[in-house]
Amino acid sequence: MKSRIPFYYHIVFFVLLFLTYILWDIGLNDRKIEHVIKAICYGITPTYILAIFIIYILNFYFFCEWFLNKKKLIIYILTLPISLLLFAAVRYFLQEVVMYSITGMHNYYEETREITYYIKDNFFFGLPAVILSALTFLFWQFQTAQHQNQELLLENKKAEFQMLKAQVSPHFLFNTLNSFYSQLILKDDKMADDILVLSDLLRYVITETDKDEAILSKEIQFIQNYIHLQKKRFEDQLFLDFTVEGNYSNEKIISSALVHFVENVFKHGKFNNEEEKAVISIRIKDNFLEISTFNYFIEGENYSSTGIGFDNLTKRLEYTYKDQFILEKIEENNTFKTYLKIPLKK
DSSP states (O other): OOSOOOOOHHHHHHHHHHHHHHHHHHHSSOOOOHHHHHHHTTTHHHHHHHHHHHHHHHHIIIIIIIIIITTHHHHHHHHHHHHHHHHHHHHHIIIIIIIIHHOOSSSSTTTTGGGHHHHHHHHHHHHHHHHHHHHHHHHHHHHHHHHHHHHHHHHHHHHHHHHHHHHHHHHHHHHHHHHHHHHTTTHHHHHHHHHHHHHHHHHHHHHHHHHEEHHHHHHHHHHHHHHHHHHHHHTTOOEEEEESSSOOOOOOEEHHHHHHHHHHHHHBBBOOEEEEGEEEEEEEETEEEEEEEEEOOTTOOOOOHHHHHHHHHHHHHHHHTTOOOOEEEEEEEEEEOOOOOOOOOO
């Protein structure tokens, strides 16, 4: 999970647990208040709660994060005896070593401090630590996923609204371009081809960009068409190295992810100097896709002002790929570099 529960939540939770434990002892177990206070003063109750807290934190931030978060349930279950053994060891150290050196009192009688009995007895007492941490982790994971889902739905609704407002204009242009193509095909082949490329771009924008996923081959074709028209726009002043390596066909990725990087290069990059070429590289290998870009930009331009689109892309990547992607951007010496690595879906 990208979103981690603040550590002070755990501390507040265990302070409340400590108070609940005391009230439970007084109310339901009918223990005298002086006995409860004595157990607190001699460190029996605090060290027991502290031992639970230590194993709770260990299980939450390590075993749950490593295995439960990655759906490796069987491996996580195999870690439970380790957590319970660690609980016995931590409790023994706190109560029978540290507390004894301070107060001169043991919590367990001498015969019950025998290792096999002590471990067996504390298997039961250590269970609350493991159960509490697993339940807290799953609850926080669920809450985070719900929050991310709501944010994504809100973003999609905004995008759908914007697309709906723009529907009339693209459809009108698309039909007009088809008419131009029909008239030009017999007179100017090169111009007609460019009109066809523009028509394909428009068709893709209308039919594909509002989907959650895109077919990789179509996304790359869109980028190739986009760059083709940009070359027409810049004429002989477009110094750009664009490469695609690897085999691809019907693999799927989140829509417009690659387009985001390409558009940023053309929006902010410099192209009129052959010694300061922009670079767009796409590589497909081992069921992963990598895209990296590099470009110079005009000195003094605040590149971080484009962060809204980058933040939205990051949220979409986190929601779709969880922790299975790498996203980087580096701005230095009037150059901007980006890198994205994502798994491909069949």
